[in-house]
Each structure stands twice: as C-alpha cells, then as structure tokens.
Amino acid sequence: MTIIFIFIHTRTVRYRRLLPFVLGAALLVTACGARTGGHGDPKIVAAFYPLAWLAEQVAGPDGSVQNLTKPGAEPHDLELTPRQVIDVGESKLAFYIKGVQPAVDKAVREHAKHHSLDASSLVKTLPAPQDEADHGAEDPHLWLDPNRFATVATALGERLAAIDPAHAAGYRSRAAQVVTKLTALDGEFRTGLRDCARKEIVTGHSAFGYLAERYGLTQVGVTGLDPEAEPSPGRLASLTQLVRRTQATTVFTETLASPKTAATLANEAGVRNEVLDPVEGVKRGSSDDYFSIMRRDLATLRPALGCR
Structure with a gap:
C-alpha cells in the first residue's frame, strides 16, 4: 500500500507510465464515487453531493461530473482510492470546499492546484461554532443558504465557460436557471420562517x-x-x-x-x-x-x- 501512494503522488508524466500498476491495486479497493450528469468534456470531479448536484445542473450535457463521495456515505469520513486521486489530477476542474474532507484537500493541493475551485472562496463564510476545536476557523456548510449557493452557481458557470469556450453560452444559461430556482427557494424560506x-x-x-x-x-x-x-x-x-x-x-x-x-x-x-x-x-x-x-x-x- 505504501508503494501505491508513492506512485500516485509523483508528477503526472510519471504516474501515467505507472497507471496500469496503480489501477491494478485500485481494483482491490471499492470505488467511492460515480460519474453522473452528462458525458461530455470537461470532466469535473466534485467532492460530495451538493457540489456534484450543482455541477450537474450547470454542466448539463456539455460536461461529465464525478462525485467522489458514494451515495449514502458521510462525506466528512471520505478516504480517496488511488484511482480517485488520479481522477482529481486528470480532471479539468476539481470542485470542492476546503476544510470538509482532508483527503480531497490533499489531493487538490498535490494534483489539482491550478485547476480547482473552492466554493468557500466565492462567498462570505461564517466562523465555526465557538466550541468547535477540531476544524478550521470557518463553517463549510454554505450550500444551506440558497442565496450564497446561487453566487457559487454563477461563478461555476463562468469557470466552466472559461475552460470550455465552445459551450460557454450553455454553461452561463444553465447557471442562470439554477440561480432563478435558488432565489425562489430563498423566498420560500423567508416567507415560511418569518x-x-x-x-x-x-x-x-x-x-x-x-x-x-x-x-x-x-x-x-x-x-x-x-x-x-x-x-x-x-x-x-x-x-x-x-x-x-x-x-x-x-x-x-x-x-x-x-x-x-x-x-x-x-x-x-x-x-x-x-x-x-x-x-x-x-x-x-x-x-x-x-x-x-x-x-x-x-x-x-x-x-x-x-x-x-
């Protein structure tokens, strides 16, 4: 197992040569994610459900989305397989929230530093609860505010438009549609909890x-x-x-x-x-x-x- 991780943490050009060996080892580990959404390019890896859902809405048929966290699993406990670490490195965009999943943070830092999008960098974040000692200074659960999540949707549409200019209009249009729906949801909560x-x-x-x-x-x-x-x-x-x-x-x-x-x-x-x-x-x-x-x-x- 130690040798496997030495392989996958080398530079891309080297782990491509070793890919058959890494994949062989990866077959011994149950995969934690699945590809969903469209089947096009760019390939987007999303850290867990709300980000995968949003990526699917914005990418539509022009991109493919892989959720690194399998259905029903607690995302905070995620450990990536060797294959998933490679997927993060080979993606066109790694979409995550820093501080939620240490394994994803590490994979992004080592293999996707220049093609990643941290949703928490796009909105004003809240501090973690005062009695919380085991996490960073920020609360990562930003998707539970539809207004903040709408801001993330717009930024994701712009990022995908820059990555894939041929389908830029589609990304922006779908992002705008999601924003409209999130704004309506925000109104429902405001009315219902007033x-x-x-x-x-x-x-x-x-x-x-x-x-x-x-x-x-x-x-x-x-x-x-x-x-x-x-x-x-x-x-x-x-x-x-x-x-x-x-x-x-x-x-x-x-x-x-x-x-x-x-x-x-x-x-x-x-x-x-x-x-x-x-x-x-x-x-x-x-x-x-x-x-x-x-x-x-x-x-x-x-x-x-x-x-x-």
Missing part, C-alpha cells in the same frame, strides 16, 4: 449555521461541526437546561450520522426528535435532490418552531 414563536434550532450536528443566519434563527449545536463527536456530560446537562428554558419542542438529528446523542438529549429534555437534513448526501436509489430535501427541511422546521 413569523415563528421560537428561533432556536437544537441540532445534533452544527451544520445549519448558514441557514440560521440567513433566516434569523439561532443554531444550538450539540456536538459542533463533527457529526460523530459526543458532548461531555456537563455539555449535555447545560443543553438540557437550554432546551427547557427556550421551550423548544424538538431536537433535530440528521440522515447520515448516528442519532444517539440527539436522542439522548431529547429524552433528557422531554421533547421530540425530528430529522433535519444538511443535504450532505442522498442514499443510493433515492429520488431526492437538493430542492426536495431543502423544502422538506422547511416543512419540518415550521411546526417545530411554531411558525404561522
């Missing part, structure tokens, strides 16, 4: 800072940005008191992480558990997409917050 009895959303995973900031809510995260972290007994006790003090009716868990901690807090506080999806991935075979999940989240939030 008049609510409560503003605090208690979440097992602190993924909803952008959504909270956009719509005037306050996120209370049980575990910080790491969905697998467990709070200390003292933290759990203080959160239980907070839930009771704010008269919250719900502690939210999510689809791809264990609900254990959120369920414990809900039980201690005597409130309900509901799923609030951070749109980090969809399960294989699901008919859901970014818009359907976001609208389901809105429908979940409204009764939990007592919105009229």
Whole structure:
C-alpha cells in the first residue's frame, strides 16, 4: 500500500507510465464515487453531493461530473482510492470546499492546484461554532443558504465557460436557471420562517449555521461541526437546561450520522426528535435532490418552531 501512494503522488508524466500498476491495486479497493450528469468534456470531479448536484445542473450535457463521495456515505469520513486521486489530477476542474474532507484537500493541493475551485472562496463564510476545536476557523456548510449557493452557481458557470469556450453560452444559461430556482427557494424560506414563536434550532450536528443566519434563527449545536463527536456530560446537562428554558419542542438529528446523542438529549429534555437534513448526501436509489430535501427541511422546521 505504501508503494501505491508513492506512485500516485509523483508528477503526472510519471504516474501515467505507472497507471496500469496503480489501477491494478485500485481494483482491490471499492470505488467511492460515480460519474453522473452528462458525458461530455470537461470532466469535473466534485467532492460530495451538493457540489456534484450543482455541477450537474450547470454542466448539463456539455460536461461529465464525478462525485467522489458514494451515495449514502458521510462525506466528512471520505478516504480517496488511488484511482480517485488520479481522477482529481486528470480532471479539468476539481470542485470542492476546503476544510470538509482532508483527503480531497490533499489531493487538490498535490494534483489539482491550478485547476480547482473552492466554493468557500466565492462567498462570505461564517466562523465555526465557538466550541468547535477540531476544524478550521470557518463553517463549510454554505450550500444551506440558497442565496450564497446561487453566487457559487454563477461563478461555476463562468469557470466552466472559461475552460470550455465552445459551450460557454450553455454553461452561463444553465447557471442562470439554477440561480432563478435558488432565489425562489430563498423566498420560500423567508416567507415560511418569518413569523415563528421560537428561533432556536437544537441540532445534533452544527451544520445549519448558514441557514440560521440567513433566516434569523439561532443554531444550538450539540456536538459542533463533527457529526460523530459526543458532548461531555456537563455539555449535555447545560443543553438540557437550554432546551427547557427556550421551550423548544424538538431536537433535530440528521440522515447520515448516528442519532444517539440527539436522542439522548431529547429524552433528557422531554421533547421530540425530528430529522433535519444538511443535504450532505442522498442514499443510493433515492429520488431526492437538493430542492426536495431543502423544502422538506422547511416543512419540518415550521411546526417545530411554531411558525404561522
């Protein structure tokens, strides 16, 4: 295994000669991503679901999109296969958010530094929760604000137009269509969350800072940005008191992480558990997409917050 990684971290001209050997080794590892979207050029590798979804919308039939994170997998835990590292290097664009997946950050830094797009560099980011010690200074979950995500869509359309000028009009047109839809979604959230009895959303995973900031809510995260972290007994006790003090009716868990901690807090506080999806991935075979999940989240939030 050590020899494999020595091979794939050499310069492109050298690992092309070694490609048959690397691919042979890669067959021993289950691939974590799949190509979706169109079948044209340029080839885009996207780090995980919301970025892959957006890339598919903007690229349309003129590009091909490969999601590095397999359906249903927790993106924070991603480890790239040797084949995927090569795919990052050979792509025309590596589309990612710095700080979410260390393996992707490393592959981009070593193999795609000059043909990558970090979505977090395109918008004003929010700081990580104050109690978060294991991540960088920024919260990466920017796609949960449709307004910021619209800015990313426009920038992606321009970047693809520059890479593939022959299809520039198509990229820009499709990006504009996505922006229109995201703007409409933003309006739905603004209307739906405008008049609510409560503003605090208690979440097992602190993924909803952008959504909270956009719509005037306050996120209370049980575990910080790491969905697998467990709070200390003292933290759990203080959160239980907070839930009771704010008269919250719900502690939210999510689809791809264990609900254990959120369920414990809900039980201690005597409130309900509901799923609030951070749109980090969809399960294989699901008919859901970014818009359907976001609208389901809105429908979940409204009764939990007592919105009229």
